[in-house]
Amino acid sequence: MSKTPKILIYTDGGSRGNPGPAACAAVVQSADDNQTLIEEGKFLGRATNNVAEYEGVLLGMDLARRLGVRQIEIRSDSELLVRQLMGQYRVKNPGLKPLYDRVREGLGDFDAVEVCHVRREQNVEADRLVNETLDAQRKGGSAPPSGRRTPDSGRGGPFRLK
Template identity: 50%
Template sequence: MKVVVHVDGGARGNPGPAAAAAVLTDASSGAVVDEATAFLGETTNNVAEYRGLLLGLERARALGATSVEVVNDSELVAKQVNGQYKVKHPVMKALHAEALSALQAFDAWSIRSVPRARNAGADALVNQALDAHRL
């Protein structure tokens, strides 16, 4: 089964309160099959973006997906995972390695970045999670 995994992460402030989200759809029908959010506490936007990716991949595995098409609005994460950009920061290196390991669980995978407007579902879930954790 192939799923399209829209993922996002965001921080209000950098670093600041952060959240990650994923919206999974059936690749054939486009129907939403799962949604998830995670409040991350205080972290950076880039860490939140990777956490969104990892959350989406975890949910895809739980659904039994064998193939994933990951869509996000972070060009940095997409290009790092695709090997086009180097990963230099130690925290990012660990998240990058975790993401590559998670992707190996699938028979096929791809990742690409799109403008935020084309990732609106995951973006909205990030904001909902952040709003829910306001002090």
């Protein structure tokens, strides 16, 4: 089995109103040089901020699977989400429990997983993408380029998603 590189998955979720129009985002970077490999924003419809945070983790894990990566470090500025995933807080909200279960089950797809809380200032790219996705939806559009971007979009970069 070949060793795959570790990636960093910055995730975020937000709603305008709680609940309200919501979106999530994931920015996947190489752990070696912090180069963004792929990022994606997703409009969720009406949801709470915490639901959007969990959806961001699910989106990031999906991107990692598409890249064939086996070692991930999930970074989120949601202390609640991180503490729940680490088993430090119980998931009391019945609306979050199915999402929590999906994330926990999905983590089993990877050989090595770390979950880390980061300060908001360290999560600006994922936050930016959440807001761009919400702004685009409000204006009647969709998220930027089908919600999916790579740093080399249109220039033949190392990753191509169809």
